[in-house]
Amino acid sequence: xxxxxxxxxxxxxxxxxxxxxxxxKTAKKLVPVAKGERPSRSLEGKILATLFYEPxxxxxxxxxxxxKRLGGGVIGFAGPEGTxxxxxxxxxxxxxxxxxxxxxxxxxxxxxxAARLAAEFTEKPVINAGDGAGQHPTxxxxxxxxxxxxxxxxxxxxxxxxxxxxxxxxxxxLTTALCNFDVELTFVAPAGLQMPKEVVERVRAQGLPLxxxxxxxxxxxxxxxLYVTRIQKERFPDAQxxxxxxxxxxxxxxxxxDAKKGLIVMHPLPRVDEVAPEVDGTPHARYFEQAFNGVxxxxxxxxxxxxxxx
Amino acid sequence: xxxxxxxxxxxxxxxxxxxSGMALKVLKVLGISGDxxxxxxxxxxxxxxxxxxxxxxxxxxxxxxxxxxxKIALIAPEATINIIRNFNVAEKHTVSLxxxxxxxxxxxxxxxxxxxxxxxxxxxxxxxxxxxxxxxxYCDRELEDVAGHIL
Numbered sequence: 250x251x252x253x254x255x256x257x258x259x260x261x262x263x264x265x266x267x268x269x270x271x272x273x274k275t276a277k278k279l280v281p282v283a284k285g286e287r288p289s290r291s292l293e294g295k296i297l298a299t300l301f302y303e304p305x306x307x308x309x310x311x312x313x314x315x316x317k318r319l320g321g322g323v324i325g326f327a328g329p330e331g332t333x334x335x336x337x338x339x340x341x342x343x344x345x346x347x348x349x350x351x352x353x354x355x356x357x358x359x360x361x362x363a364a365r366l367a368a369e370f371t372e373k374p375v376i377n378a379g380d381g382a383g384q385h386p387t388x389x390x391x392x393x394x395x396x397x398x399x400x401x402x403x404x405x406x407x408x409x410x411x412x413x414x415x416x417x418x419x420x421x422x423l424t425t426a427l428c429n430f431d432v433e434l435t436f437v438a439p440a441g442l443q444m445p446k447e448v449v450e451r452v453r454a455q456g457l458p459l460x461x462x463x464x465x466x467x468x469x470x471x472x473x474x475l476y477v478t479r480i481q482k483e484r485f486p487d488a489q490x491x492x493x494x495x496x497x498x499x500x501x502x503x504x505x506x507d508a509k510k511g512l513i514v515m516h517p518l519p520r521v522d523e524v525a526p527e528v529d530g531t532p533h534a535r536y537f538e539q540a541f542n543g544v545x546x547x548x549x550x551x552x553x554x555x556x557x558x559x
Numbered sequence: 560x561x562x563x564x565x566x567x568x569x570x571x572x573x574x575x576x577x578x579s580g581m582a583l584k585v586l587k588v589l590g591i592s593g594d595x596x597x598x599x600x601x602x603x604x605x606x607x608x609x610x611x612x613x614x615x616x617x618x619x620x621x622x623x624x625x626x627x628x629x630k631i632a633l634i635a636p637e638a639t640i641n642i643i644r645n646f647n648v649a650e651k652h653t654v655s656l657x658x659x660x661x662x663x664x665x666x667x668x669x670x671x672x673x674x675x676x677x678x679x680x681x682x683x684x685x686x687x688x689x690x691x692x693x694x695x696x697y698c699d700r701e702l703e704d705v706a707g708h709i710l
Contacts, residue, residue, distance in 0.1 A: 260699075339677050362672040362697025366679055381670050383698055447701075 253553035257368045258376040261386040261422045266429035272390055273397050275549035275559045276542070282318050283545040292321035295555055298351035299325030300343065301378070302334065302358045307518065308378050308387070311543035312355050319548055324350060344370045353555060356380075374554045382418050382484065388517060389422040391546040395539040396474055399513050403427070409435040409468055411498055412478035412523060414444040416485070419517050420478055424448050433458040435472070437465050439494045442480070465498050470507045475500065475533075476515045477523050501525035505533055515539050565600040568643055571619035577635040579604050581706075582614035585638075588630045588709050589618065597621065630663045632656040633691065634706050658685055660693060664708045671698040681710075 253271070264272075281287040297316040301309050304327060313323045326332050334343060340363060347354055348371040356364050357378040364377030364384070379385040397403050408427065410420045414436050424444070427434065428451055436444045436459070443461060452459045462468060469475065477500055485491040499522055500514060516524055516536040528534050552559040577585055582601050586592075591599055597620040607613040622642050623631075631638055632654035642650035662680035666673050673681045673695070682696040693702045702708060 337676075340672070340675075341678050358672070359670070360672040360675050361668060361670055361699070362695065365697050366672045366677060369679070380672070381698075 252557060253550075254555070254557035255374055256554055257364075257374050258386050258550060258554070259364050259368060260377070260384045261389045261426045264386070264390075264426070269390070269393060269426065269429060272546065272549050272553065273394050275553060276390075276394050276545040277398065279545045279548045279552070279559055283315070283541070283548055285318070288320075289318060290320035291552060291559070292316065292319040292555055295321040295353070296351045297321055297323050297325075297353050297355060297551065298347045299323060299327075299355045299378075300347065300357070301325065301327050302329050302340075302356075302363075304328050305357050305379060307540060307543065308357065308385075309355075311540075312376075312378065312547050315544050315547035315551055318544070319551060321551070325355075340367060341370045344375075347371075348373050353551065376550065376554070379418075382416065384422060385418055386422065387543070387547055387550065388419055389426050390550070391539065391543045392419070392423050392476070392515065392517070393426055394542050394546050395515060395535060396513070398542070399535060399538075400473065400511075404431040406430075406473045407433045407435070407471055408474040408476060409437055409465075409472050410444075410476045410478070411437040411465055411500075413442050413480040413484070413494075414438040414478075415442040416481060417478045420476070421445070421448050423476065424452060428452060428455045428457065431457075435459070435468050436461045437463070437468060437498070439463060439497045441490075442494060465500075466504065469504060469512075471509070472512055473509065474513055474515060475508075477520075478517060479519065479521055479523055496522055498523055499525060500528055502527045502531065505531060508533065565602060565615075565617060567646055568598070568600075568617050568619050569646055571597070571617065571621055571643055572623050573641040573643060574616045574618075574623075574631065574635070575613070575639045575641065576607070576609075576637050577614040577616065578637075579607075579610070579612040579614055581634050582616050584634050584706050585614070585616050585631060588634065589623070589627060591618065626663065628652060628654050629657060629660065630709055633660070633664065633709060636688065636691070656685055656688060656691075659683070659696075660685060663710055664693070664702065664705060665710055666695045666698060666700065667702050667704065667708055668695065668698050668700045671695060671700065673697050 282289045344367045355376045355378050361381040361383035363380045368375040513535040514533045600617040602615040604612045638654050640652040641648045660683040683693040686692045
């Protein structure tokens, strides 16, 4: 896909490797701006609308920070309370209204497919910031950025994804994106929470080395990236099933004792018990950097979409 | 020559080559229930050279429109549709499933935005014809039980 200007960001599947690399390189250039070390007015006069139909503190704040660091303005809401949504307005109508107040729209919505629908009702670019159990492409891009930046590239990495691989949308999108690279994947999940068949088929179709296991201990030693996810209570059909698997995996100092020196531990946050606080102080921990990386990556997307470059 | 157990119709539609056992689903798709005002004939398990057995549905005084033909394609991909006017076959159609099925099935995912109160029609991409596989363009989920989700 060619130019970024005016483009929607709905699904990571719409990003071929070439486009992913443009975003990563642009984000790298913007790190000093993201840190507040270098001022920028490149998006002065532009307005970002953040429509959050369900709360997501990190995603919303990092988008707002990204826009403001680039000199742009932000309007929006952090939850449906007190808005016309509570009066029964459709998403389609809200989008048509917001279109006339802003230059780019970021949408978080509890229903799958909401961002695609929104994009059909506006000429302005729409960025999907999570649609139910569906897509969250900017999370995937910041995950890729973290690996790329820490390792100086993604090719050649041995990557394990751990936790609820069945219901976790983050790991589905990340796997889809990683299929663009030359990586070795391991899926670590309790029985019944392994990666869905269609995602596994996608990896196999690319001919990437893949293994699946229930045991984290057995694989840590060879890894370059350990991507840990929370087992999300809200995605489970019933509490009993959740109770059986909650707390299955815990990454702590003992587990990492035999790990490679360069292993990085990532987590999309918030964490519960999957990563022990004692890991925070080890050279492996990267989840807070990962959370920060959301800012330069989102700055890169906003710059590319609104200006065509950074 | 074998006797057909139902006589020719004067005006209406004959749907032939329905897979055996699917005739009642065809009626459902066409919205035909108990309150009809013209004759509807349903033949099930009629001997067929090609498939061994088939179903036939004859609906008098009604001509099917293209959207209805598309719906029938979902459950009877080889059906032929004859529009009858004054005992003659006035039009002959074979059904065909489009690559994009718009507004003919609902998404099986209750959390899909197309099942919320939004002004959009469902859009499914046909990813395979035999076996029939369809994926929702909005939520990306594959539809299980296509026949049960026909609008």
